[in-house]
Amino acid sequence: MDIRDQLGKDLDAADKAGGGLQTVSAEVIDVTDRGTVNLRMGGAELYDVACTDAYRNRKAGDTVAVRRGVVPVVLWRLGADPADTDEASITEVAKDAAQDLIAISAFTWGTAAPGGGYEEVTTLWAKKDGAGKGVLYAQMTSVPGTSPEAPATRAPKTVTISPTDSGTWRRGRPDDYASSPTQGDWTGRGDRRGAWFYGTKIADACAGKSVKAMTVRFTRKRGSGVNGKVKMRLYLHDHTSAPSGQLDLDAGPETLLSLSVGAQGTATLPAAWRTALASGSARGIAIYGHGRGDYAAFTGGQLTITFTAS
Incomplete structure (x- = not known):
């Protein structure tokens, strides 16, 4: 039976009985390959306990609220707001994706000379950085100002x-x-x-x-x-x-x-x-x-x- 269906039936039965929803706290021992969790609850260990969708980012050591019953279900995590942790993980993903970006705003060509603001390159050097990305350096006869900052050396991708x-x-x-x-x-x-x-x-x-x-x-x-x-x-x-x-x-x-x-x-x-x-x-x-x-x-x-x- 689907977890949500079972939970709905239990809530309905508890409401009719006047007992309300009874929950207890438990500690997550491990998260399994099925997305269920192994719990330590009231001095006993329970294995392969199902979880609602509200319990996200599951990990060992979490304190969770568990709906008691013949088929116990983890309802949600108890504790601090995980927003800071989520922000850090999202930032890491964004940094990893940014390694594929090229630090050039535009690349155009044509048979005629370009308009104002361009400088002629006398020699062009190229190398590959530690992340396997191309790096260019242009030698010019004259420059209009300070060179743009070279991007920081990036670590190779994981x-x-x-x-x-x-x-x-x-x-x-x-x-x-x-x-x-x-x-x-x-x-x-x-x-x-x-x-x-x-x-x-x-x-x-x-x-x-x-x-x-x-x-x-x-x-x-x-x-x-x-x-x-x-x-x-x-x-x-x-x-x-x-x-x-x-x-x-x-x-x-x-x-x-x-x-x-x-x-x-x-x-x-x-x-x-x-x-x-x-x-x-x-x-x-x-x-x-x-x-x-x-x-x-x-x-x-x-x-x-x-x-x-x-």
């Missing part, structure tokens, strides 16, 4: 790289029984280690650029281990593709992210890790945990790279 492959290893060889990268051990048959592979795409994207940050986005797979939060035990690896033997682990572990079942999250990689990935000394991301407490499977692995102006 890049998102998807894995070319992924897999799981157990006891030194690929584990065909795991359909997604998995860590830990649920059955007592040995700890698993999983990985995402990118070929040389990460180093290629970073060549000649200064990396500001790298983040990786994951989703906790449903039906793998306990429903509550499980810590991702993250490592680097140096494989460009899936090995036929053991998956080697390099730097790690780093516990950068904890996800409950179905949840999505983003891990910000340490400076040393982004340096290793940008240089090519490391090629991808791996996970490796021990026992039932660390057991979980994950999908995703999309890696986003932001740069600084060179």
Whole structure:
């Protein structure tokens, strides 16, 4: 049943009963891949709770109002006005889009000389800036005044790289029984280690650029281990593709992210890790945990790279 239909029926039933709408507050544990949320409410944890359209920009840690009932629904977020946060995110999007603009107000031509106000260019130089955009410099015999200010050097545009492959290893060889990268051990048959592979795409994207940050986005797979939060035990690896033997682990572990079942999250990689990935000394991301407490499977692995102006 549609959430709005269910909410309408519950409101109508509550009104007829004279009880009104009963709501309670709850804390969002995680936002899932379905747009639902996992909640902590009254000392208990609820998973895959639906939300009305009024609850936007959902994130872990939010305090929300929940309509109680057989089918609980998150109604809205409690707290400060998110306008400032929205303004900042919109500004960032606008800056990114502005990188595609060319800093020339007009470009015309013809067979005759131009009218007044133009100066003849004796030599024209061109180069490509760090963002891959063209830059022109004109040398003139005389100039009518101060040169227009050159635009500030812009950072290269943000890049998102998807894995070319992924897999799981157990006891030194690929584990065909795991359909997604998995860590830990649920059955007592040995700890698993999983990985995402990118070929040389990460180093290629970073060549000649200064990396500001790298983040990786994951989703906790449903039906793998306990429903509550499980810590991702993250490592680097140096494989460009899936090995036929053991998956080697390099730097790690780093516990950068904890996800409950179905949840999505983003891990910000340490400076040393982004340096290793940008240089090519490391090629991808791996996970490796021990026992039932660390057991979980994950999908995703999309890696986003932001740069600084060179």
